[in-house]
């Protein structure tokens with residue numbers, strides 16, 4: 001677990017048992033039933049929440065430092081005319097597969113390089129390397145996201161060519177990566193049709209911070225219960241400006257929309 005973003009820290013955890021009787025907080029029932037509510041309610045108490053306060057302060061400091069480094073990265077990239085796209089998703093939704101095909105299809109027209117993020121292994125970097133593209137792998141160990149310092153070090157190691165295209169494949173995780181600006185131009189979230197229509201509602205921060213959502217594995221739509229229109233509606237309920245593209249990284253159906261989107265960035 002990662003100490004910086006507070007995952008694994010239980011102070012912010014809420015446990016709510018859904019129950020059937022909508023009430024206005026008067027609780028005039030005579031039985032005892034301890035429960036938590038989704039909505040904020042008063043609980044006047046006199047003890048200090050020292051630990052919570054410290055955690056919040058530390059998190060704010062970490063994020064402020066991250067954002068400063070991210071701005072430096074952004075300047076560094078802009079100075080070279082490098083277009084950086086941060087690609088995020090849950091594990092296995094198809095980020096590396098999409099990048100492999102993208103490099104094969106448009107790598108001839110424009111230089112491409114890749115920063116690969118994973119907790120362990122060089123597997124993804126090796127897959128990208130096999131396409132002939134420059135790549136660095138960032139292994140985060142216990143960490144669940146890339147941060148701006150990792151990005152800075154990766155950029156130094158990669159040294160992308162002026163006016164090239166840089167893909168950042170973030171660690172497979174729909175939660176923490178949303179918090180960390182890396183200095184990228186745009187954020188792309190990949191979800192696949194096997195994950196369920198409700199992902200944008202369950203991981204709203206990720207979708208709120210995105211510029212584009214790719215619904216991948218469209219070739220599997222006939223076999224799974226996934227509603228693209230409803231997913232689009234959910235995604236736009238957390239971020240009305242979201243662009244949505246449905247495609248298949250393996251068959252290539254719909255993929256031209258992705259290349260058109262990149263060309264417009």
Ligand SMILES: Nc1nc2c(ncn2[C@@H]2O[C@H](COP(=O)(O)OP(=O)(O)OP(=O)(O)O)[C@@H](O)[C@H]2O)c(=O)[nH]1
Pocket residue numbers: 089090091092093094095096097098118124171172173216217218219220247248249250251
């Ligand atoms: N049917 C189908 N399978 C796909 C598609 N894209 C990827 N896959 C498969 O999904 C699996 C995971 O794909 P990856 O590209 O490794 O996923 P990833 O998002 O890079 O995974 P992590 O790096 O572990 O987060 C592989 O077995 C792919 O072949 C697609 O469009 N259709």
Ligand SMILES: [Zn+2]
Pocket residue numbers: 002005007008144175176
């Ligand atoms: Zn985490």
Ligand SMILES: [Zn+2]
Pocket residue numbers: 021023027035
């Ligand atoms: Zn009640």
Ligand SMILES: [Zn+2]
Pocket residue numbers: 095096097124169
């Ligand atoms: Zn991958």
Ligand SMILES: [Zn+2]
Pocket residue numbers: 002004005006007143144145176177
């Ligand atoms: Zn984290």
